[in-house]
Amino acid sequence: xxxxxxxxxxxxxxxxxxxxxxxxxxxxxxxxxxxxxxxxxxxxxxxxxxxxxxxxxxxxxxxxxxxxxxxxxxxxxxxxxxxxxxxxxxxxxxxxxxxxxxxxxxxxxxx
Amino acid sequence: xxxxxxxxxxxxxxxxxxxxxxxxxxxxxxxxxxxxxxxxxxxxxxxxxxxxxxxxxxxxxxxxxxxxxxxxxxxxxxxxxxxxxxxxxxxxxxxxxxxxxxxxxxxxxxx
Numbered sequence: 001x002x003x004x005x006x007x008x009x010x011x012x013x014x015x016x017x018x019x020x021x022x023x024x025x026x027x028x029x030x031x032x033x034x035x036x037x038x039x040x041x042x043x044x045x046x047x048x049x050x051x052x053x054x055x056x057x058x059x060x061x062x063x064x065x066x067x068x069x070x071x072x073x074x075x076x077x078x079x080x081x082x083x084x085x086x087x088x089x090x091x092x093x094x095x096x097x098x099x100x101x102x103x104x105x106x107x108x109x110x111x
Numbered sequence: 112x113x114x115x116x117x118x119x120x121x122x123x124x125x126x127x128x129x130x131x132x133x134x135x136x137x138x139x140x141x142x143x144x145x146x147x148x149x150x151x152x153x154x155x156x157x158x159x160x161x162x163x164x165x166x167x168x169x170x171x172x173x174x175x176x177x178x179x180x181x182x183x184x185x186x187x188x189x190x191x192x193x194x195x196x197x198x199x200x201x202x203x204x205x206x207x208x209x210x211x212x213x214x215x216x217x218x219x220x221x222x
Contacts, residue, residue: 031208035212041214042199042215043154043199043201045209045210045211050207056207058209090154092154096206096207096208097206097208099156100144100201100208102146102154102155105152105153
C-alpha cells in the first residue's frame, strides 16, 4: 500500500497561473485534508472533506478550491497563484478524531 | 489561529540525554497528537493521547496530558542523533477531526 501520495513534488508557477495539486490515498479513509506549512510555522488547515461529495473550509481557504468525487482522491486547485501561496503543501487522511497520515508534501514556489 | 504552543522553540542536547518538549493549548480537545518532521520531509505520527488519558508510552517516547492545565509533554529518553527533527503537537478540538498545529520544537541531538 502506498498510503498517501502527492504530485508533483515540486512546482514553480508564475503569478496568476493556476494549477492542481494531486493527493491520493489507498487507506480507505473518509476524512482527507490539505494543510500548508510556511517557514517557522506549524501546519494550517486549508480545506477538508469528510467523504465523497462533501468539502468544507479550514483556517486559510482563500485562493484555493477543492472537490471530492471519490474516496481516494482530493485535489487542491490554486485558482490564480500569488507569491503569498509559496509554501509546502501537505495532504492527510485518517479516521475522524484518529491518527492522521500525511503525504510527502508538494513544494510550491510562486514567482 | 495556532492552538498549540510548543516550548522550547529549539533544544540542543547530547546523545544519550533525555529530551522534553512541552505543548500548551487553549480549548478543550478530543485528543492531542505528536508528530515528527525531519528536515524537508513529511510528518510522521508518533503518539495520539485522548482527553481521558493521562500518560502513554511508545518505545522511548512518553507523552503526558494534563487537561486541567491544557498542556502536554513529550519525553524522548536516551536520545539518538537520528532523533534530530522538528516535533509538533496537534490538537483535535472539534467533531470533524481537524487538527490545529503548534509551531514546533526543533530538536538537535549531537553525537
